[in-house]
Amino acid sequence: MNKRLHSSSGSAAAAGGERGFSLLKLLVGLALAGFILFNGGLVMYAYYTNSKVQHCFDGLVGNSRMAHADAAVVRNRLNELMSTQYIDAGDLPQAFFDHLNIRANGDMLEISSHYGVTVWPLGKVQAVDADGSYDPDALTGMDRWRDKARIDLEFEPYAISSAASPASTSAGGS
Numbered sequence: 001m002n003k004r005l006h007s008s009s010g011s012a013a014a015a016g017g018e019r020g021f022s023l024l025k026l027l028v029g030l031a032l033a034g035f036i037l038f039n040g041g042l043v044m045y046a047y048y049t050n051s052k053v054q055h056c057f058d059g060l061v062g063n064s065r066m067a068h069a070d071a072a073v074v075r076n077r078l079n080e081l082m083s084t085q086y087i088d089a090g091d092l093p094q095a096f097f098d099h100l101n102i103r104a105n106g107d108m109l110e111i112s113s114h115y116g117v118t119v120w121p122l123g124k125v126q127a128v129d130a131d132g133s134y135d136p137d138a139l140t141g142m143d144r145w146r147d148k149a150r151i152d153l154e155f156e157p158y159a160i161s162s163a164a165s166p167a168s169t170s171a172g173g174s
Contacts, residue, residue, distance in 0.1 A: 056081040057159035071102040112158040119151040
């Protein structure tokens with residue numbers, strides 16, 4: 001025999017046995033989804049900025065006028081293209097500009113750089129030295145979690161023009 005108590009309407013809710021909607025579950029789920037989407041957006045923004053930089057590099061080496069230009073002209077044109085692509089100076093770390101290498105030799109143009117971006121899902125580590133570094137083994141509390149959750153991304157945009165011009169390869173026939 002069923003020992004559950006039922007109200008006169010036969011509803012299990014009146015007996016306190018409801019197992020459905022919970023506002024707490026909803027809020028926890030929304031907070032988790034928001035956290036994932038926000039941090040995914042930070043990571044995707046870093047990849048999106050890198051793809052815009054790569055398009056700038058490809059545009060420069062694909063331009064026939066830039067193939068014969070010197071490195072200073074290419075560097076100025078790169079700054080113009082970056083502003084056209086809506087890449088601000090703050091979007092890229094200083095390491096990008098420090099490692100920017102432009103080589104121009106006759107018909108060949110090579111542009112490269114490498115840089116790293118760190119995404120801090122739980123915020124930056126608070127216990128840092130005067131120069132901004134920290135010892136991961138000496139971290140305590142929430143700083144330990146912040147260090148473990150960080151995401152380090154490395155990017156190496158690179159483009160090189162072909163040594164042969166398109167006119168010389170198409171004139172040769174098959």
